Amino acid sequence: MSYYYKYPHPAVTTDVVIFTIHEQRLELLLVQRRGEPFQDQWALPGGFVEINEDLETCALRELAEETGMTGIYLEQLYTFGKPDRDPRERVISVAYYALVPPDRTGQIKAASDARQVGWFQLDSLPPLAFDHKQIVSMAHQRLAAKLNYSTIALQFMPACFTLGELQQVYECILGEKLDKRNFRKRVMAHDCIKETGEYRRNGNHRPARLYAVKTPGHVEFVK
Amino acid sequence: MSYYYKYPHPAVTTDVVIFTIHEQRLELLLVQRRGEPFQDQWALPGGFVEINEDLETCALRELAEETGMTGIYLEQLYTFGKPDRDPRERVISVAYYALVPPDRTGQIKAASDARQVGWFQLDSLPPLAFDHKQIVSMAHQRLAAKLNYSTIALQFMPACFTLGELQQVYECILGEKLDKRNFRKRVMAHDCIKETGEYRRNGNHRPARLYAVKTPGHVEFVK
DNA sequence: CCAAAAGTGTTCACCGTACACCCATGA
DNA sequence: TCATGGGTGTACGGTGAACACTTTTGG
Secondary structure, eight states, X not given: OTHHHHSOOOEEEEEEEEEXXXXXXXXXXXXXXXXXXXXXXXXXXXXXXXXXXXHHHHHHHHHHHHHOOOSOEEEEEXXXXXXXXXXXXXXXXXXXXXXXXXXXXXXXXXXXOSSOEEEEEGGGOOOBXXXXXXXXXXXXXXXXXXXXXXXXXXXXXXXXXXXHHHHHHXXXXXXXXXXXXXXXXXXXXXXXEEEEEEEEXXXXXXXXXXXXXXXXXXXXXXX | OTHHHHSOOOEEEEEEEEEEEETTEEXXXXXXXXXXXXXXXXXXXXEEOOTTOOHHHHHHHHHHHHHOOOSOEEEEEEEEOOTTSSSSSOEEEEEEEEEEOGGGOTTHHHHSOSSOEEEEEGGGOOOBSTTHHHHHHHHHHHHHHHHTTBOGGGGGOOSSBOHHHHHHHHHHHHTSXXXXXXXXXXXXXXXXXXXEEEEEOOSSSOXXXXXXXXXXXOOOBOO
């Protein structure tokens, strides 16, 4: 432990950008801060890494503490370490992002402690504490980039979904409309989803085929 | 500083995978460890982040300390934080990778302190300390991936270079031969290098045109 | 029968790939 | 004149993009 005296150690946290899709909008989970600094402002869920805890485990723990969810897709984003990013002391934050299917966001309120917790549309976020705006921005950029060369979008899908719903996920992350026929061709070429044989009857129109992911929990890289 | 008591802080280091090209081989810089653990084994250059030092600044400092070089391309790679990756205490390492043009590798020996420092071919590395083998592997993977959608390879080039030399850089990073005509077409389409008007006379054959990067220090993403 | 979303194929332009020969030089 | 690497163009196939109509259902 001699290094402890030679080098004062920084604090290390993980912060998690937890995305979901809700009503054709990309949303993320924020918690309201209790104490200073940035009191009452909204921030990414996160917390200190315990001394014998793996970074990813820590991020998963934060995720579970705020949402009650486990088995969620999680990926390291970037490590933010500007010396003055926290006014209290030196804090280095290893940022992660997580993708939550919308059918699993119900548990949030129950799992969270006394603090305010809520989902916010990405395009109308409140002011964020620390450098969290920058973290969110990088996470969104990464997510959008990965849509084009991986099957990461499937992490947003419930067990059964229609191709129209999947397309809406792409559209709201990329912020643009896609051609239905080209989209379906591309998705089918990946060969990562399969028909369930079921249909969803949903309004005054033709029922939509329901699909399921072939190998849940896995993100494939294409090409 | 109340967190100091509530949470014991981990040590944080940066480790840098410093790549260069030498004799048509991808090489990286290693330093020999003096003390325990992994005494006398080779490791990536790296060291503790000072308490008021930016992470990238720290990586650049390590780079300068080991090589005497400044103005080198540097990019964050990934943060490694398994609790037992260092047997002494908890150490979280923010890994970076750097790309050094081969005409600037001469200063190494002079700048380094008493420790052994050397360049090693990527495909014949000695056993590495800690999890540095994994770090190197990820760095190589990232580098190879970026060749295909950025102009990062230009960071390896000296002020003047031939297209043949540039192609060799691609070939030894990707580990495969490329077609000369297609390669030149692609490079020219990027419009990132320009003819200098000079030629290199080099053996019993036609002299090669010399090129220079249009905007040095900048990595463009293509497509 | 009308509205609304589901479902389906073809055409075209562009890009990446494959491929072979002449050029300038030094020995 | 020969060996060596430098330099150049074309033809093909595959992929991504544009584009419109029929189907099935509920009201």
